[in-house]
Amino acid sequence: MTTRSPLAPAAFPTLPDIAGVSRRVARAQYKNWDRCDLTYVELVPGTAVAGVTTRNICCSTEVEMCREGIAHGRARALIVNAGNANAFTGYRGREAVEQIVAQVVAHLDCDPKEVFVSSTGVIGVPLPKDKAREGLAKVIGFAGPPASWEDAARTITTTDTFPKGSAASAIIEGRTVQVAGIVKGSGMIAPDMATMLGYIFTDAAVAPALLQDMLNEATGATFNSITVDSDTSTSDTVLLFATGQAGNAPLTTRDDPGADALYAAIHAVALDLAQQVVRDGEGASKFIEVQVSGAVSDESARRVALSIANSPLVKTAIAGEDANWGRVVMAVGKAGEPADRDRLAIRFGDHWVAKDGLPVDGYDEAPVAAHLKGLEIRVGADLGLGEGRATVWTCDLTHGYISINADYRS
Amino acid sequence: MTTRSPLAPAAFPTLPDIAGVSRRVARAQYKNWDRCDLTYVELVPGTAVAGVTTRNICCSTEVEMCREGIAHGRARALIVNAGNANAFTGYRGREAVEQIVAQVVAHLDCDPKEVFVSSTGVIGVPLPKDKAREGLAKVIGFAGPPASWEDAARTITTTDTFPKGSAASAIIEGRTVQVAGIVKGSGMIAPDMATMLGYIFTDAAVAPALLQDMLNEATGATFNSITVDSDTSTSDTVLLFATGQAGNAPLTTRDDPGADALYAAIHAVALDLAQQVVRDGEGASKFIEVQVSGAVSDESARRVALSIANSPLVKTAIAGEDANWGRVVMAVGKAGEPADRDRLAIRFGDHWVAKDGLPVDGYDEAPVAAHLKGLEIRVGADLGLGEGRATVWTCDLTHGYISINADYRS
Numbered sequence: 001m002t003t004r005s006p007l008a009p010a011a012f013p014t015l016p017d018i019a020g021v022s023r024r025v026a027r028a029q030y031k032n033w034d035r036c037d038l039t040y041v042e043l044v045p046g047t048a049v050a051g052v053t054t055r056n057i058c059c060s061t062e063v064e065m066c067r068e069g070i071a072h073g074r075a076r077a078l079i080v081n082a083g084n085a086n087a088f089t090g091y092r093g094r095e096a097v098e099q100i101v102a103q104v105v106a107h108l109d110c111d112p113k114e115v116f117v118s119s120t121g122v123i124g125v126p127l128p129k130d131k132a133r134e135g136l137a138k139v140i141g142f143a144g145p146p147a148s149w150e151d152a153a154r155t156i157t158t159t160d161t162f163p164k165g166s167a168a169s170a171i172i173e174g175r176t177v178q179v180a181g182i183v184k185g186s187g188m189i190a191p192d193m194a195t196m197l198g199y200i201f202t203d204a205a206v207a208p209a210l211l212q213d214m215l216n217e218a219t220g221a222t223f224n225s226i227t228v229d230s231d232t233s234t235s236d237t238v239l240l241f242a243t244g245q246a247g248n249a250p251l252t253t254r255d256d257p258g259a260d261a262l263y264a265a266i267h268a269v270a271l272d273l274a275q276q277v278v279r280d281g282e283g284a285s286k287f288i289e290v291q292v293s294g295a296v297s298d299e300s301a302r303r304v305a306l307s308i309a310n311s312p313l314v315k316t317a318i319a320g321e322d323a324n325w326g327r328v329v330m331a332v333g334k335a336g337e338p339a340d341r342d343r344l345a346i347r348f349g350d351h352w353v354a355k356d357g358l359p360v361d362g363y364d365e366a367p368v369a370a371h372l373k374g375l376e377i378r379v380g381a382d383l384g385l386g387e388g389r390a391t392v393w394t395c396d397l398t399h400g401y402i403s404i405n406a407d408y409r410s
Numbered sequence: 411m412t413t414r415s416p417l418a419p420a421a422f423p424t425l426p427d428i429a430g431v432s433r434r435v436a437r438a439q440y441k442n443w444d445r446c447d448l449t450y451v452e453l454v455p456g457t458a459v460a461g462v463t464t465r466n467i468c469c470s471t472e473v474e475m476c477r478e479g480i481a482h483g484r485a486r487a488l489i490v491n492a493g494n495a496n497a498f499t500g501y502r503g504r505e506a507v508e509q510i511v512a513q514v515v516a517h518l519d520c521d522p523k524e525v526f527v528s529s530t531g532v533i534g535v536p537l538p539k540d541k542a543r544e545g546l547a548k549v550i551g552f553a554g555p556p557a558s559w560e561d562a563a564r565t566i567t568t569t570d571t572f573p574k575g576s577a578a579s580a581i582i583e584g585r586t587v588q589v590a591g592i593v594k595g596s597g598m599i600a601p602d603m604a605t606m607l608g609y610i611f612t613d614a615a616v617a618p619a620l621l622q623d624m625l626n627e628a629t630g631a632t633f634n635s636i637t638v639d640s641d642t643s644t645s646d647t648v649l650l651f652a653t654g655q656a657g658n659a660p661l662t663t664r665d666d667p668g669a670d671a672l673y674a675a676i677h678a679v680a681l682d683l684a685q686q687v688v689r690d691g692e693g694a695s696k697f698i699e700v701q702v703s704g705a706v707s708d709e710s711a712r713r714v715a716l717s718i719a720n721s722p723l724v725k726t727a728i729a730g731e732d733a734n735w736g737r738v739v740m741a742v743g744k745a746g747e748p749a750d751r752d753r754l755a756i757r758f759g760d761h762w763v764a765k766d767g768l769p770v771d772g773y774d775e776a777p778v779a780a781h782l783k784g785l786e787i788r789v790g791a792d793l794g795l796g797e798g799r800a801t802v803w804t805c806d807l808t809h810g811y812i813s814i815n816a817d818y819r820s
Contacts, residue, residue, distance in 0.1 A: 058743030058751040088739045088751065090768030123736025124769055312722070312807075313815055320816030326533025329498045333468030341468040341498065358500030359534055397722075398816070402809050405723055406730030 007279035008162040015149040015180040020044030020243025025155040028135025030083035040139040041078040049075035050212035060087035072113040073208030081119040092126035153182040166272035168265035172258025177204035183273040205244035222270040283400025295388030302390035307335035315397035343384030417689035418572040425559040425590040430454030430653025435565040438545025440493035446565040450549040451488040459485035460622035470497035482523040483618030491529040502536035563592040576682035578675035582658040582668025587614035595687040615654035632680040693810025705798030712800035717745035725807035753794030
C-alpha cells in the first residue's frame, strides 16, 4: 500500500470472531505484486445472506451471479479477487467465475448459488483462470489458523491506503450477538449506487428476508450517502451474512425482540465502514460532511447535498482551505431541486457565512478559515423551504487524485 | 493572463466590423490587476436582441435583469464587468447594477430594459459601486477610436488564458451580412445550462422572436454541448444582437430567404466559440470530442455523452494518455440511460477497442496509444440500441485544474 491517508484511523480495530465464519488469504498474483490478493471466507451451513449491488448497467458477471445468490438467501462461501475487476470481459470472464464456483462446490458439496464471488481492479481484462484455480487451491481445505480480519481487509484492497474494518454488538433476548465488517474502496465511489465491496458478518440468526430489509435500510444512509468522485463502479457489492451461531431464536420481523438492536449494530458498522472509504478517498486530505436542511423533502435535500459533495469547484476550494462559499451557492443552484436564492443560508463548521441571499452582516472570515485548516470539514446549507434534511460524506479533490488516476494502469 | 493553453488557436481571428456596434474598454479595477476589466458596447437604435441564461436557481441580479431585457426584445448597450460576479449579493448587488443602468440611460436616453449588464468573477462580493461608476464614466461618450474586438474579448475574461472570438458571414437576398462574436469561459462550465458569457453580433435585420428562435436552436448543439467541470455558473449568459444595419428586408420567419444562411453563420460562430471555451478549460491539456451513437434517442445519447465527458476517471485517464476504456464502459453504465453491456462498443479515434461486451479480438493498443498522445482526442461509444446520437466536447482533468481552483481567491 502507498502512503497511509492522513484521514485514516490510528489503527485497524479489534474485531470479534464471528462463529461460523472462517477466513483464508492467498497469493493468486492477479497482478505482479508482493501481497495476498485472494480472500476465501467459508460460512457454516445455514448462513443467511442479504446483498445490494451496483446500479451501473455495465455490471460484472460477478455482480449478476451475486444477485442470483442473494435471491436464493443462503451462503456457504465468499471469494474476493483483488487486482482485476473481470468486468466487461464477456464469456471469458464468465468462464473464470464459473470455474471458481465449481471448484468451491466440489469442496463444500453445496448449491452453486451459495458461492459468492467478487472481483475488483482494472476493467476489461478477463480474470486469469489458471491463477484463480491455483490461488483457490491454496486456501480450500487449508487446515492451519485462519487469516486475521486485518489480513482479509488488506487482501481485498486495490488503491486503498489502509485496511478497513468495524464491529459492533447487540443483545437479543439476553444473548450478545456480534457484527463485524470489512470494506475496500477509494476511487470510483458514487452514492447513487450500492457501494464498493463491503462484507458484514453476524452470528445472529436472522431470516434472509429480514436481513435484506435491514441491509437495504442501512445502506441508504451509509454506503449510498458517500461519494469520492461521482463515478460508480461496475462491481459494487455489499453482502451481509448471518451465520445463526449465536443461538438466538431466529429473527423474522423487525418487531421481534432484539431486531432493532441488531439493526442498530449493522447500521453502525455500515456507517463506520462507509466513512472509512471516504477517509481513504483517492488523494483525500480533508474529510467533508455536507449537511442540507430546510429542503422540501429528505430526497431533495439528499440531491442538493450530493450536488455540493460532487462539485469539483467546492472540493478544490476545500483542498485549498479557501472559504469560497460562493461555490456552495452555485452547487445548490445547479442541483435542479427547489431552492430560493434569497432564503438560502450557508455555513462552514458552526459559522454562518451567508443568510437570506447575501453575506451575513459583519462577516468575519477568521473562524471560518481556522475551521478549514482542520482535517474534518463541515459544510451546511439551509434552504429555508421545508423540513427535508440529509447528510452525505465526501473528501476534497487534490493533486493526489490526479496523480493516482492519470496513471492507474501503469 | 497566465500561460496560454496548449489547445489555443494560433492567433485571435480577424473579425469584421458590425455596423451599428461600437466598443470601448476601461480599467474599473474591480480587482487589483493591471488590465482593462469593463467593456462597454453601444448598439444603434432599433437593435434586436435574443438571449439564453443560466438555469442555476441561484442566478445573479444581472441574469434576472437580462431576462427582462430579452423579453423586451430591443437593446442599446451592453456592459460587462470582469473580476466580480456580483452573484449572491442581495440588495447591495442589485443597487450596483441599477446604478450602471441609470448611468447609461442618462447618456443614451433609452428604456432601462435596453441596457444589458453581465458580471463575472468571484461570487458573494457586491460589485463596488464607485469603481463601476468611475469606470463607466471613462467609456460613455468617449469620442476616440473604438476598442478592437480582441481588446473587448480580452477585457471580458477572468481565468481564461486567451481571448476568444469568431466570425462568419451569410448572404441574404444578395446582401452579405456579418456575424461576429466573443466569449469568455474556462471553469465552472457545464452544459445543462445556458453557458458562460458570450456575445454575438450581426448587422442583419431580424425580428426579435426569430432571433431568439435561432439562438435557442444554435445553443443546444454548441454552448449547451460543452463541459469543463460539470459545474454551472450563476451568471451564464449568451446574448445575440442584430443591428439591422445591413439593409436587408427584416427577417421574421425561418422560411424567409436568407434566414437559413444567417442561422448557419450564427451556428458556426456559436460552435467555434463554445469549442474555444473547452480549449481554454482550466488546466486542459487535451481537447476531447465524445460521440455517442446507437442510443434510443438523441437526448439519451446526449446524457450518456455527458456522463462520459463529466467522469473524473475518464478525464484523468486521458490526461495520463492511458487507453483505460473500462472507465468509458463505467461512465456509460452509470448514466441511468438504456444500455446493454453486451451490445456496447467503444473506440478511441477510429480504433475500436471493445465490441459486444468484451475487448475486440487481437486488440492492438499501439495505434490507440498513439492517438491518445495527440492534443485532439476522440472517444466514441455505440450503444447498439437505436438511432440516437449526440456529440459533446470537453477537456481532460489535470493538476492544472487543481492548482487553479484550490487557490482561486488568493
